[in-house]
Amino acid sequence: MQHIDKVSNILSDRITALAEPQTIAMAKKARELAAQGHDVISLSFGEPDFQTPQYIKDAAKKAIDDGFTFYTPVPGYPELRQAIADKFKRDNNLDYKPENIVVSTGAKQSIANAVMCLVNPGDEVIIFSPYWVSYEEIVKLAEGTPVQVMGKLENDFKVTPAQLEAAITSNTKLIMYSSPCNPTGSVFTEEELLALAKVLEKYPQIHVIADEIYEYINFEGQHASMAGFDFIKDRVVTVNGFSKGYAMTGWRVGYIAAHKTIAAACEKMQSQITSGTCSIAQKAAYAALQGGKEAALEMREAYLRRRNLVLELMNDIPGFKTNVPEGAFYIFPDVSHYFGMSYEGNTIQNALDLCMFLLTDALVAVVSGEAFGAPNCVRFSYATSDEKLTEALRRIKLSLAKLQ
Template sequence: MSTAAALAPLVLSDRINAMQESQTIGMAKKARELAAQGIDVISLSFGEPDFQTPQYIKDAAKKALDEGYTFYTPVPGYPELRQAIADKLKRENHLDYKPENIVVSTGAKQALANAVLSLVNPGDEVIIFSPYWVSYEEMVRLAEGVTVRLVGSLENDYKVTAAQLAEAITPRTKLVMYSSPCNPTGAVWSREELAAIAEVVAQHPQVYVLADEIYEYINFVGEHASLAQFDVVKDQVITVNGFSKGYAMTGWRIGYLAARKEIAAACEKMQSQITSATCSITQRAGLAALQGGRSSADEMVTAYRRRRDLVLGIVKDIPGLKTPTPDGAFYIFPDVSAYFGKTTPSGDTIQNANDLAMYLLNDGHVAAVDGAAFGAPQCLRFSTAAADEKLTEAFRRIKVSLAKLV
């Protein structure tokens, strides 16, 4: 009787061993595990609108199925969708692009990854405005680039300044990455602030900027400003956007980038070997979303503003939390370092924000995300994309749990 040969030890690639799991997804997983045990967990960890996709977009998807849009599409997306995106960028962002400058991807995350992998060589420096979205640094690591974090101060609402950028650029700098409105801080760079950044970038024609504008519509302070608006840097800027936040289309997985033709072609080439085009039905839904305007997005923004104000009103009465007012997105990002070194009722010491996040999950049954994942280890991120009553109850629990620490 033969026996199977023993399996050799599994050796995974260095790149996957070096990569960190997304902390937002990881915390959401822990929250689901507790919920599966029957525990009433309020998860404020995930960056997902709690609204349904508008009905007219769902209807467009059903119509697309009935009309037979079930075949492969061009890798960068249907031409009519790319034209509609170009029209949107001209109408709302004052950016002049043609369909050949647009690549539609399986979410804005893929658009970001396409750009990083198409531009960054091993050893290239990538400046990331910090705090930053969790996946930026991992994308740079995958491309074998070198991350250079630029940290915005709490006093400046966590926004990096043009002067900081000017000082950080070196001959090895290839790319700059930032989001506005920012995930996780909610900071929004003004037109004047971006104009100053554009002046710095224009002095370094070898440097490109990846501007993540996925939260564009969730803006509480006025007209959104795009870095690519400034002619001196237009060809150096890759603008990334999508439908997930503004149109509550997270599960549809559709995003896009706009860039000079050579960069768009490189991203199309990259995408052609990884996923090809995104879902045909999703693309038709995205086309309908753009054709339908932004009234549904504006209604959601009204709710997000109310929720932000609701949460800030509660948080101001919780000692030890330093929380700037976010001007966009749907997060608060308090500095929680006042609780480091305190002891839990069970005798454990809160050493860092991750310990505090786990304590709040286990004691108060509220899920948040450790700020270290965003480049700010003194902070926690809470999503405010939840119903008013859930937010009220969540922060009541947080206040109670924090009061137990000594």
């Protein structure tokens, strides 16, 4: 201990340079205020408020009683990998074998595995922005260079083929995006993905991480996958998991489907860092898939109702500019209207200041868009009850009216 106190640079450059996710930092502050007795409403979590469906919990209890308490194969139990391959056929019309599937400790580890296996130091990784918080930091950990390409609010925050093409250089190795998107709720249509894939067709060195973790929370149309286009399929790593669709965030089960060379590399990476994910959670995930999509679709109905409620309430707040999110459970208004305004001598300079103001004045926790590469925006999660959403938006409206 004394030794550590004396040596100031004990930690590696790698960890010193790593940002703490702002989503977690905000949640921490909100918890502190709540612990002091304040009635804080948190709209900062990226997590369903639903319990995991009972049939999935039952399968986990049975797995314990049946003795599934040992190490599992690193890429997951064979029957789970087969069930995931069957899911890809059923839902996405994609042909994969178990050898193409690697199950990991959440989609977050799936993404980290894939980035570590594809990116060399100095490789450029195009990240469609606004993006999920961890993409950029994972790329930096792999010593890649993140290149943000910003989708415009007027275009539903979606990056266009022309923007993609303009960002490609001879160093580009990978592109990453989520659809449905965290934080914007935007969903790429099949035509839009095809137009992007056509650009990539010309650059055989570029791979894609398509993060489809919100697949089942899609309010319009059919979910589309970049891997659905045969001419690019081998270069696409499709990421998915159980956290969002099946309300299983704590169970930590995610997966990829990829060309077998990439899948084998991810298995090797995982074998040295974590091994196979929890045996009991894998059995629960298997049961989730056997039960089909019904539970997920029921939750989707609730999210759709809440999205409409939040849109309606936000329409009533002057200065919030939003798109209409078509999936996931977030809304991402541009709040720059309030920059430069003040309350009790404090000026709101940016989205982070606005979030702090909303937390202390309205007792509502939301996350600044800076964390997602969009410093004019703020992310609201509507994965909470209609009552809480209504109360939160009422308080926010009152607080914002104090700004001058």
